[in-house]
Amino acid sequence: MSSEATFQTAEERQQLFNSIAPAYDKLNDLLSLGQHRVWKRMAVTWSRAKTGDNVLDICCGSGDLSFLLAERVGLSGKVTGLDFAKEQLAVASERQKAKTGGCYNNMRWLQGDALELPFANEEFDAITVGYGLRNVSDIPRALEEIYRVLKPGSSASILDFNRPSNMFVSQLQGWMLDNVVVPAATQFGLHEEYAYLKDSIARFPNGVEQEMLARTVGFSRAVHYELAGGLMGTLVLRK
Ligand SMILES: C/C(=C\Cc1cc(O)c2ccccc2c1O)CCC[C@H](C)CCC[C@H](C)CCCC(C)C
Numbered sequence: 001m002s003s004e005a006t007f008q009t010a011e012e013r014q015q016l017f018n019s020i021a022p023a024y025d026k027l028n029d030l031l032s033l034g035q036h037r038v039w040k041r042m043a044v045t046w047s048r049a050k051t052g053d054n055v056l057d058i059c060c061g062s063g064d065l066s067f068l069l070a071e072r073v074g075l076s077g078k079v080t081g082l083d084f085a086k087e088q089l090a091v092a093s094e095r096q097k098a099k100t101g102g103c104y105n106n107m108r109w110l111q112g113d114a115l116e117l118p119f120a121n122e123e124f125d126a127i128t129v130g131y132g133l134r135n136v137s138d139i140p141r142a143l144e145e146i147y148r149v150l151k152p153g154s155s156a157s158i159l160d161f162n163r164p165s166n167m168f169v170s171q172l173q174g175w176m177l178d179n180v181v182v183p184a185a186t187q188f189g190l191h192e193e194y195a196y197l198k199d200s201i202a203r204f205p206n207g208v209e210q211e212m213l214a215r216t217v218g219f220s221r222a223v224h225y226e227l228a229g230g231l232m233g234t235l236v237l238r239k
């Protein structure tokens with residue numbers, strides 16, 4: 001089967017992320033030379049999470065952004081990490097147990113759907129989504145849910161791959177995915193799972209399209225910032 005036909009349903013993507021959970025963090029560090037941690041820290045900063053806030057990390061996976069949020073909101077804050085892949089949440093929970101510091105005690109992990117968030121309207125002071133929006137089956141619906149549970153005047157920060165407008169950057173991104181990322185993942189028995197990346201990026205709205213979608217949903221401000229020379233990007237939203 002060609003990679004274009006793989007992992008098209010939410011159930012298939014749920015299985016994908018359960019499958020890659022054991023190798024996910026290690027491959028992210030290896031394949032981005034640790035740079036993904038810089039991009040995630042920038043995304044959390046753009047969320048404007050502050051001490052004492054009640055914050056949400058949607059599509060939290062193994063918890064990278066959730067832990068960064070916990071460091072920002074501190075002992076008096078509260079962090080919820082939500083994901084639909086239980087194996088990812090299991091990794092996040094194990095990582096939390098290994099951490100020392102009171103700020104990590106105010107964290108909870110929920111298995112749930114980004115398209116039907118189990119929260120009240122206007123519950124959160126800040127929201128992050130790290131490499132999740134591209135993977136949901138209904139992007140406008142996910143943006144609507146983010147808008148619904150965010151407090152007025154608060155921010156959401158959505159980090160993901162960028163679909164570069166620059167042809168050279170686009171070709172470089174594709175070459176790296178084909179010739180570095182997928183071969184490395186294949187060593188972990190994850191060829192198909194990482195081959196999905198290139199097609200998911202090709203289908204992902206570009207920065208301008210993401211800004212338009214967000215404004216249509218109702219966000220008062222929507223700005224997409226390119227990172228890593230256009231390989232990555234962060235959509236910063238204000239309600
Ligand atoms: C943290 C990163 C990706 C997370 C991620 C997102 C997904 O949607 C996936 C889907 C299926 C399998 C895996 C993932 C997944 O890991 C970004 C960094 C890790 C990337 C796998 C590596 C990307 C390499 C870039 C194309 C170039 C990096 C240049 C850098 C400056 C060295």
Ligand SMILES: C[S@@+](CC[C@H](N)C(=O)[O-])C[C@H]1O[C@@H](n2cnc3c(N)ncnc32)[C@H](O)[C@@H]1O
Nearest residue numbers: 017059060061083084085088113114130131135
């Ligand atoms: C690439 S991982 C990102 C994990 C983490 N945010 C990070 O930055 O490393 C994408 C995550 O989105 C989750 N996901 C995808 N669609 C989802 C949905 N509809 N509801 C909840 N989680 C979802 C997957 O299970 C996976 O853990």
